[in-house]
Amino acid sequence: MAGADHNDIKRRMEGAVAAFKSDLGGLRTGRASAALLDPVMVDAYGAKTPLTQVANVNAPEPKLITVQIWDKSLVGPVDKAVREAGLGLNPVVDGQNLRIPLPDLNEERRRELVKIAKDYAENAKVAIRHVRRDGMEALKKAEKDKEIGQDEARSDGEKIQKQTDEMVSEVEKILAQKEEEIMQV
Template sequence: MIKEVLADGKKRMEGALTALENDFAKLRTGRAATSLVDSIPVDYYGTPTPINQVASVSIPDSRTIAIQPWDKGAFSLIEKALLQSDLGLNPVNDGKLLRINIPPLTEDRRKELVKIAKKYTEESKIALRNVRRDLNDSMKKLEKDKDISEDEQRKAQEDVQKMTDDYVKKCDAACVDKEKEILEI
């Protein structure tokens, strides 16, 4: 029973780390990345559809994102969605392709992005602590129901704490990496 609870906790903590990495992928750095625009919703025939499902997204060089819609009618819809996104990107429409030039970040914007990255990291740590609390509650319930002994419960709580500490370190390491990437000129 303890192994099942720990396995579930590990899966949930892995999910929190994956969510953090997804949030980081959407943060704009000085380089072009398809993940910046992939999930921006386009109102395609009345349905919010991610850009990567209505067009090819590519990176011709380190400062440019190229978007080639599969349907000619989607050009204006994609352009509108990009302009409405909070990324501050200005697409250039040449009739065949939408090009987005990624301008270099200002020092103030870099510092702002680092703060956002730290906020995402803190949210992930909160999620990890919530998982830890749930697992500890499950262990206490197992002990209360006499399914495990008090010693087993204490050992399991120590294992949960070690697992939580490991995932917190992984979150912090991911944040440090993202911070370096954002501050890199």
């Protein structure tokens, strides 16, 4: 099949779903998790850098996350990045460490977490649609280059669309489960 590599498309779409699941893993409901800070980006050395590349992140207790910052000059930027990450966390600076107590989840905080989960879901759907676009472009090129016929291009296009729909509905299903988990008191 010269048009689109369906296995590659499926693998890339599944990768987007896996990344989405990983992002959601950071939205632990009321329980500390080092993954909670995975999306935090720090202004370090003139560039946006993932927090995990400038510090060790641990969750030693159910309601506490600790961040050991390797470079003393980054304590301020890391503190600022955590506060501005939209996670509702207020770090306490302790030398080169941050102690981040996790607040109990009130109704407002739960809604914020659901909103973040929805953003992650939207990002995953966009990634899946990008893979679809790449596949469709490969089909159009193969058809234009006379590698495949119009009928094969159409049937391959329908397969790609079907895979896209399945993956998007998988994301929706995972999001619904996570929403329910977050809103549970």
